[in-house]
Amino acid sequence: MTSQRHDRRCAPMFMRFFGRTRRPETLSRVDWDRFIRARRSGKVAPPGVKKARAVGERIIEQDLRYLLAVLNWAMIAGDGRSGVLLERNPLKGLQLPKNESPARPILISEMYASARRAARDMDPRVELFLVLANETGHRGASIRRLRWADIDLERAMIRWRGENDKVGMAHETPLSEEATVLLQRERVRQGAIGETWVFPSRRGDRTGPITVNAARHLWTRLAERAGLPLGQRYGWHSLRRKFANELKEVPLRDLAALGGWKNPNTLLMCYQVGDPETQRAALASRKKLSANGIS
Known part of the structure; x- marks a missing residue:
């Protein structure tokens, strides 16, 4: 909503x-x-x-x-009598309810492989949407509003417009080979260039991109076909979490730029999770601190 x-x-x-x-x-x-x-x-x-x-x-x-x-x-709106509608906010400072452990499921590689196989048997745009979500790590809202003018296939770069971004951040990111191949295929299939939508609405006028509900419906159809969990807050955003965790070893600043996170701390607080393998590797590489420094 x-x-x-x-x-x-x-x-x-x-x-x-x-x-x-x-x-x-x-x-x-x-x-x-x-x-x-x-x-x-x-x-x-x-x-x-x-x-x-x-x-x-x-x-x-x-x-x-x-x-x-x-x-x-x-408190700042005039009341028409040289005053304001409200002198003070009586609810200021009261604690907002918080979910300390929100559900943030991550689509693992095996689930993605199932989704990819199912997408191939569905609609070419479903497969493209899935691959772009996996390969760019961006939000579904930004992906569905892409135009062909944002795609530079020669440079293998993609432009994300600020007006289509949740945090208003305009930026460019490189495209993987897999994403580039599928975009080339889709552009030929559509025969479209310029300001045309990459994912046009299938309504009669086709003047806009697919809607939020249409994108959500695409995920539901895909999940049902691939046997993925339904009603557990997976959705397209679970691929953004997958992206953040699979590239955990990338420097935080670069990962934030690559996935469109304005604040790198958001990655740590809301996306990345600890895993035993990384923790064991850290313990195995631990160095000793002495009077002469770390060795």
């Missing part, structure tokens, strides 16, 4: 929960905690949700960040 869509759904949910006539300055820690409990249990949900269901900490955190942003905006 996009942030704009989330925000549009949040406003009526909060008004229904707190009451349309509730004055924002009267909100308190009690209301904060009450909302968290209700959201966790599924007793409160955005409009349009027909079946109540419990949600995780991440969604609740997004909801409350929206509420805090609205209250902060009210």
Whole structure:
């Protein structure tokens, strides 16, 4: 779900929960905690949700960040009488719920091999999307918005536009031989160049790239065909985690640039995981510290 869509759904949910006539300055820690409990249990949900269901900490955190942003905006918005709508944010400083152990599954090599075999029997664009996700380590959102003008097959380089990137980072990365071969094949198949989408929508107008839902559906079809786990937060992003861990020995700065991570620390905090083989190798190569230095 996009942030704009989330925000549009949040406003009526909060008004229904707190009451349309509730004055924002009267909100308190009690209301904060009450909302968290209700959201966790599924007793409160955005409009349009027909079946109540419990949600995780991440969604609740997004909801409350929206509420805090609205209250902060009210502190600088004029009330038409030389004042502001809200003197202070009554919820400022309250702790947001956090999932200390979020599920971040990684697609391992054997699973990727199964997916690759399944993709070959499906649609050429499914195979291309899969290979680009594996070979570039980039987000699915950036991949689905690629244009042929972003692909330089002669130099084997790919341009990632800032407007298509989650963190707004414009950058270029090299293409692997495997990705280059598939891109050449797809360009011939499409007969397209310039600003044409690499993954055009299959709707009647074909004026845009495939949608978020279409890309998600491609993954679901692929996972079913390949026998991959469903409903366990794998998706295209599991290939980004695969990329981060398979290239763990690459200098952190270079790996961040290669996969489009603006902050290298994100790799350490959210993507890379420790493994026994690397740890054993580190112990085997351990040196001794003495008065004369390390030897």
